[in-house]
Amino acid sequence: MTDTLTLRAAYVLPHRDKVIDGGWIEIGGPRIVEVGNGLPRADRGRVIDLGNAAVIPGLVNAHTHLELSDLQGKIPPPKSFTQWLGHILAFRRREAGKPLDRAVEKGVSLSLESGTTTVADISSTGDSLRILPNLPIRKRVFKEVICLEPDKVSGVMEGTIRELSSLKNAVGAYCDVSLLSAGLSPHAPYTACPKLYLGCALFAQGSDLLLCTHICETLEEVEFLREGTGSFAIMLKALNMLEGWRPPGMYPLEYLKSTGALKGPWLLVHCNYLSGKEVKIIEETTSSVVYCPRSHRYFGHSEHPFQDLLKRGINVALGTDSLASNQSLSILDEARFLHENYPGLDPVEIFSMATEGGAKALRLEEKIGRLIPGMEADLAVIELPSGEGTVYERMLAPEARVILTMVAGRVCYDRYSLM
Numbered sequence: 001m002t003d004t005l006t007l008r009a010a011y012v013l014p015h016r017d018k019v020i021d022g023g024w025i026e027i028g029g030p031r032i033v034e035v036g037n038g039l040p041r042a043d044r045g046r047v048i049d050l051g052n053a054a055v056i057p058g059l060v061n062a063h064t065h066l067e068l069s070d071l072q073g074k075i076p077p078p079k080s081f082t083q084w085l086g087h088i089l090a091f092r093r094r095e096a097g098k099p100l101d102r103a104v105e106k107g108v109s110l111s112l113e114s115g116t117t118t119v120a121d122i123s124s125t126g127d128s129l130r131i132l133p134n135l136p137i138r139k140r141v142f143k144e145v146i147c148l149e150p151d152k153v154s155g156v157m158e159g160t161i162r163e164l165s166s167l168k169n170a171v172g173a174y175c176d177v178s179l180l181s182a183g184l185s186p187h188a189p190y191t192a193c194p195k196l197y198l199g200c201a202l203f204a205q206g207s208d209l210l211l212c213t214h215i216c217e218t219l220e221e222v223e224f225l226r227e228g229t230g231s232f233a234i235m236l237k238a239l240n241m242l243e244g245w246r247p248p249g250m251y252p253l254e255y256l257k258s259t260g261a262l263k264g265p266w267l268l269v270h271c272n273y274l275s276g277k278e279v280k281i282i283e284e285t286t287s288s289v290v291y292c293p294r295s296h297r298y299f300g301h302s303e304h305p306f307q308d309l310l311k312r313g314i315n316v317a318l319g320t321d322s323l324a325s326n327q328s329l330s331i332l333d334e335a336r337f338l339h340e341n342y343p344g345l346d347p348v349e350i351f352s353m354a355t356e357g358g359a360k361a362l363r364l365e366e367k368i369g370r371l372i373p374g375m376e377a378d379l380a381v382i383e384l385p386s387g388e389g390t391v392y393e394r395m396l397a398p399e400a401r402v403i404l405t406m407v408a409g410r411v412c413y414d415r416y417s418l419m
């Protein structure tokens with residue numbers, strides 16, 4: 001057996017509700033060999049003592065757009081969601097064709113520095129789909145598709161399938177376990193017709209592809225779906241996208257269900273405005289909801305129903321969304337935001353959404369999200385401030401900082417050059 005690496009720390013948090021005081025984790029190649037407490041075995045390889053720190057499962061960012069990482073601070077504060085979308089489209093038009101490799105690379109570095117080991121990334125332009133497989137972070141990368149005209153759906157699907165098939169060569173290319181999985185993302189009910197939703201679902205059936213859509217994000221979206229009016233109707237008409245479109249007269253999730261596409265698991269991003277009927281629709285599926293707390297606040301939405309969804313047993317994961325509507329790509333910052341704004345919310349629940357919840361949402365729960373022997377060694381180390389409080393509360397303190405990030409046993413961020 002080749003030498004292993006053992007990380008020792010004041011706390012190891014292998015999974016929900018378990019805290020090992022004075023714990024250690026032994027890593028061999030890309031996988032976790034053993035987790036324990038007390039003195040680690042010194043005869044198996046190097047042992048590094050991390051001191052007053054917590055070793056936790058790597059954080060999972062269940063929704064982001066790394067291609068927009070160059071837009072931090074460049075979008076003026078919008079009056080509405082459609083105005084914000086208009087700003088993004090105008091920005092991209094001005095820079096038409098410019099590859100976004102640097103933006104994606106920046107997004108990956110920022111993620112790793114903040115303890116995120118897995119991202120669910122939406123690729124609109126195809127740039128992230130092209131370069132993300134070569135970057136040392138675990139990723140489920142979704143190709144975004146848009147089409148409101150049924151006659152054009154087959155053409156759109158053909159192009160998308162070609163782009164996704166280019167990923168096959170990249171699988172396993174980075175290390176001896178694959179850090180890459182893929183998905184398909186019909187953008188949103190206001191940009192995807194029923195034929196597109198169903199086409200994506202049929203293509204994904206029986207494969208490892210996961211489906212994702214932005215849904216129930218704004219009241220304008222609800223109005224557009226139910227009445228065919230409002231700011232989306234104005235914007236999409238100006239973009240000549242409404243040829244042949246008829247409003248279905250339903251709430252967004254009723255619409256998605258009516259397309260026949262909701263049979264398998266979906267990553268339902270946002271779900272900011274859910275009717276009672278729509279909550280029941282989610283309950284009947286194996287889908288997960290992604291809540292993006294600070295992006296939600298940026299747009300000034302009303303209270304998010306995530307606590308009710310959790311009570312009903314619906315899996316909720318956390319996302320940062322992009323730097324065009326957020327200050328950072330840090331899931332730890334999202335966790336701190338929730339801790340500050342929901343004092344009654346158990347910090348264990350917050351970390352569970354940020355780790356196990358994210359892994360489950362991305363259908364990667366057999367590989368990551370917990371620190372269990374045999375699972376892949378995706379972890380983050382958080383240096384703790386001294387003082388009172390549980391380890392969870394101390395990890396959420398503003399002075400706590402990520403000092404080490406490891407993906408499949410490989411060190412991807414090392415603040416103090418410990419390795």
Ligand SMILES: [Zn+2]
Nearest residue numbers: 063065214321
């Ligand atoms: Zn998004």
